[in-house]
Amino acid sequence: MHSQPVAEKEAASKAALDGPPRERILKVARDLFYRQGIHAVGVDAIAAAAGTNKMTLYRHFGSKDELIAECLAAYVAELEGAWNEFAKKHPGDALGQLHSWLRYVGEFKLQQAERGCAFINAAAELPDKNHPARRVIEQHKSELRRKLIALCDEAGLVEPDLLADKMFLLCEGARTSIQSIGPNGPASRLPQMLDGLVADHAPRKS
Amino acid sequence: MHSQPVAEKEAASKAALDGPPRERILKVARDLFYRQGIHAVGVDAIAAAAGTNKMTLYRHFGSKDELIAECLAAYVAELEGAWNEFAKKHPGDALGQLHSWLRYVGEFKLQQAERGCAFINAAAELPDKNHPARRVIEQHKSELRRKLIALCDEAGLVEPDLLADKMFLLCEGARTSIQSIGPNGPASRLPQMLDGLVADHAPRKS
DNA sequence: AACAATACTTACCGGTCAGTAACATGTCAA
DNA sequence: TTGACATGTTACTGACCGGTAAGTATTGTT
Numbered sequence: 496m497h498s499q500p501v502a503e504k505e506a507a508s509k510a511a512l513d514g515p516p517r518e519r520i521l522k523v524a525r526d527l528f529y530r531q532g533i534h535a536v537g538v539d540a541i542a543a544a545a546g547t548n549k550m551t552l553y554r555h556f557g558s559k560d561e562l563i564a565e566c567l568a569a570y571v572a573e574l575e576g577a578w579n580e581f582a583k584k585h586p587g588d589a590l591g592q593l594h595s596w597l598r599y600v601g602e603f604k605l606q607q608a609e610r611g612c613a614f615i616n617a618a619a620e621l622p623d624k625n626h627p628a629r630r631v632i633e634q635h636k637s638e639l640r641r642k643l644i645a646l647c648d649e650a651g652l653v654e655p656d657l658l659a660d661k662m663f664l665l666c667e668g669a670r671t672s673i674q675s676i677g678p679n680g681p682a683s684r685l686p687q688m689l690d691g692l693v694a695d696h697a698p699r700k701s
Numbered sequence: 702m703h704s705q706p707v708a709e710k711e712a713a714s715k716a717a718l719d720g721p722p723r724e725r726i727l728k729v730a731r732d733l734f735y736r737q738g739i740h741a742v743g744v745d746a747i748a749a750a751a752g753t754n755k756m757t758l759y760r761h762f763g764s765k766d767e768l769i770a771e772c773l774a775a776y777v778a779e780l781e782g783a784w785n786e787f788a789k790k791h792p793g794d795a796l797g798q799l800h801s802w803l804r805y806v807g808e809f810k811l812q813q814a815e816r817g818c819a820f821i822n823a824a825a826e827l828p829d830k831n832h833p834a835r836r837v838i839e840q841h842k843s844e845l846r847r848k849l850i851a852l853c854d855e856a857g858l859v860e861p862d863l864l865a866d867k868m869f870l871l872c873e874g875a876r877t878s879i880q881s882i883g884p885n886g887p888a889s890r891l892p893q894m895l896d897g898l899v900a901d902h903a904p905r906k907s
Numbered sequence: 908a909a910c911a912a913t914a915c916t917t918a919c920c921g922g923t924c925a926g927t928a929a930c931a932t933g934t935c936a937a
Numbered sequence: 938t939t940g941a942c943a944t945g946t947t948a949c950t951g952a953c954c955g956g957t958a959a960g961t962a963t964t965g966t967t
Contacts, residue, residue, distance in 0.1 A: 515913095516914075530828065532827075532828045534741075537954065537955080538954085538955065539953095539954085539955090547915080549957095550914080550915075550916085551913085551914055553955095553956070553957080558956085559955065610828065615877050615880070615881060616825035618880045618881050619822035620738060620740065621738075633881060633883070636878065636881040636886075637882055637886070657890065660886075663874065663878070664874030665867070666874065667873070668869065668871060668872065668874030668875075669870055671873050671874070671877050672842065672870060672873050674825065675820060675821060675824050675839060675873075676842045676843055680842075680843070680846065681846060681865075681867075681869045681870050682870070684866050685870070688863070688870070722944075744924085744925065745924085754945060754946070755925090756928095756945075757943085757944060757945070759925090759927080760944080764925080
């Protein structure tokens with residue numbers, strides 16, 4: 496009868512949440528894992544922050560490890576959505592799609608990434624090669640690399656493989672350096688570097 | 702009286718260790734933290750692997766957090782030793798020192814870094830900005846960046862700041878990508894990229 | 908109204924963790 | 938021999954963890 500005696504903080508964060516418990520848990524777990532680290536967040540804290548309880552969490556997720564993997568999979572789905580938007584905005588224009596992505600990671604994505612890349616952090620926290628999250632991480636990064644190579648190739652840029660790998664490493668380095676040095680370190684020059692890279696690999700002859 | 706009933710594995714690893722307990726603890730803690738992750742390793746395991754016990758560990762280190770910070774500081778000292786060797790091998794030759802370092806990270810250091818960069822992993826595992834290890838991490842990465850910029854500048858390369866930051870990000874990305882994609886991913890091309898970078902920024906005129 | 912599915916509550920289990928206390932050794936120097 | 942000091946041993950505390958048990962409340966459907 497009486498309303499739940501939850502703290503205001505939780506009530507407020509819960510107010511911004513809706514949908515079935517599973518979605519709420521997933522959403523809040525992603526946020527907590529990213530901001531506080533995976534090991535530092537207990538399942539009780541996740542359930543409480545999601546406005547539910549541990550039992551419901553375990554009814555939807557087999558274990559904490561599987562929850563971790565599903566959180567990363569949700570990130571993957573989100574990023575794939577962004578890619579689809581780029582493809583829709585520049586149909587048949589590989590260079591346009593590439594620039595969209597470069598702007599996306601270089602300007603937008605780096606701003607709100609004080610804790611770096613969620614996948615890299617997860618890999619750092621989960622050394623076990625058999626952890627279910629590892630599959631998601633490895634596959635996501637490989638797929639990203641593959642997409643970049645394909646796009647550089649379609650765009651007719653010279654040495655597309657090498658160019659794509661350069662972009663990949665620069666972006667990875669930028670996101671991790673935000674966590675170690677800070678956002679005003681080398682990462683702040685990422686957009687400039689990426690633009691320079693594309694210019695360097697532009698087809699010269701013909 | 703009776704020799705310690707340690708397992709053969711520990712006895713073997715202990716055989717390779719000598720010196721006072723403090724050194725042994727530091728050495729073995731660095732290895733365990735790096736390979737298994739910080740949260741995954743307990744102080745008991747560290748003490749046992751070092752052929753000693755928890756009490757002795759706490760007599761030498763105020764807490765696990767301070768031990769973590771000291772482990773990273775030991776890494777810093779080791780890397781500074783490498784830098785000093787480069788300077789000794791190429792006195793007054795900034796470009797030679799730079800190439801030594803590029804070869805060091807590009808060929809040697811990446812081979813045995815399956816778990817990526819110890820500093821980045823530590824940062825990922827320790828989100829608390831006030832953790833004693835954070836100071837070590839931030840200072841080390843900033844100092845590395847500073848050294849690179851100074852070296853590129855002394856070597857007379859064009860746009861030394863931008864070049865140094867490119868190198869920095871590429872190296873950071875390479876080490877982290879080893880953990881996510883693997884050593885046969887983009888990281889395998891790091892030496893090629895670094896050499897290309899230096900060539901691109903070589904002084905053209907005069 | 909009756910039912911089934913889902914969600915919530917409370918309490919617990921076994922295990923591990925960081926850190927401490929009290930005491931037992933060994934060792935080296937005076 | 939004695940004493941000082943670093944180290945080793947055992948046992949403990951209090952907290953937290955992931956995960957489970959058993960029972961209750963809520964909700965939607967028919």
